[in-house]
């Protein structure tokens with residue numbers, strides 16, 4: 162698939178990623194002679210179509226990127242875009258800009274390591290940290306609620322999506338006078354009633370609503386249920402004298418998890434145990450969270466004395482073999498990489514240990530294999546007995562569920578035009594489409610990769 166660029170008298174959006182899947186968000190908005198990308202994310206799943214440095218268009222013709230938030234499936238391809246000739250602006254919130262520096266540096270490090278493993282170091286298309294700097298130089302921060310004319314006749318306003326620090330719903334107006342088209346791109350939407358990130362703001366009505374659908378037709382556990390489940394896991398582990406390992410993504414999930422662990426301990430909802438944090442990236446991200454505390458719904462102190470930060474491999478090993486029960490939160494939400502691996506090697510075959518998975522585990526990842534009811538698991542060249550207890554604590558998700566979708570979208574059902582559903586497995590997108598039709602939306606469809614919609 163290759164996009165043909167031509168003058169578009171009316172706004173046209175082509176869906177280039179996150180179509181029938183939850184990864185690789187990238188949509189192309191063309192209007193007159195302007196070409197704007199809505200997100201520029203990496204694809205990380207079994208159906209990956211494009212390599213990390215491949216685009217279905219010439220990056221030189223992209224005038225601007227509107228960035229919804231900093232999960233790598235929304236921003237991870239920006240350095241590759243710069244490497245291949247993108248010279249436009251990247252519009253994002255101020256918090257997103259600050260997080261982008263931390264996240265892209267880490268993402269490029271990983272891509273460089275992968276390229277080395279595949280012997281592609283001589284391949285000049287693999288992005289470098291210079292490309293990260295080039296993207297950061299191009300960032301134009303825009304506060305929530307303010308309107309900016311980004312091109313003649315194209316204006317942008319961000320609203321808090323409540324999914325992650327700095328996450329934004331993009332309200333885009335195109336045209337002037339009596340003929341103004343409105344496009345709303347939700348990015349990833351957050352949740353109501355799970356304090357830490359804010360509640361999502363109202364979603365603006367639009368001629369075209371591009372909406373995520375990750376948890377369409379599904380419902381999250383509430384806070385009480387999550388705490389009660391973790392309480393049982395912790396009490397059983399304490400009786401056995403073991404460790405509780407909690408793999409967590411460094412951006413957003415770790416900060417939220419630490420907040421809940423501390424809060425629940427203070428409220429005596431779970432036993433009080435030492436908490437070790439083995440995630441240098443999460444520590445760096447937490448500093449940005451601290452700077453933007455006003456954008457959280459709670460007053461969170463990222464440097465709490467109850468959390469012991471592990472700064473080196475030696476410190477991590479000492480904590481891993483700490484003689485008493487403790488919680489170890491470590492990077493690597495799906496156990497595919499990160500600091501969690503060394504703790505898994507130390508404890509996976511120890512029947513005293515509990516592994517509490519607090520993130521979605523994509524099929525084929527080590528995290529999903531741990532959850533399978535098989536007696537052993539193979540990783541790092543060895544078969545492990547998996548004598549540790551494996552638990553899933555659902556409910557920490559940063560994504561809207563069906564109750565949230567209904568609350569957010571029902572007010573605009575009668576005043577919106579087309580709805581196109583992205584960022585969801587086919588089953589979830591279909592379930593959301595059916596619910597939105599019941600709410601009164603007229604034209605709701607999950608998208609297919611490469612498909613376009615033109616507003617008239």
Ligand SMILES: [Zn+2]
Nearest residue numbers: 230232324349
């Ligand atoms: Zn996200």
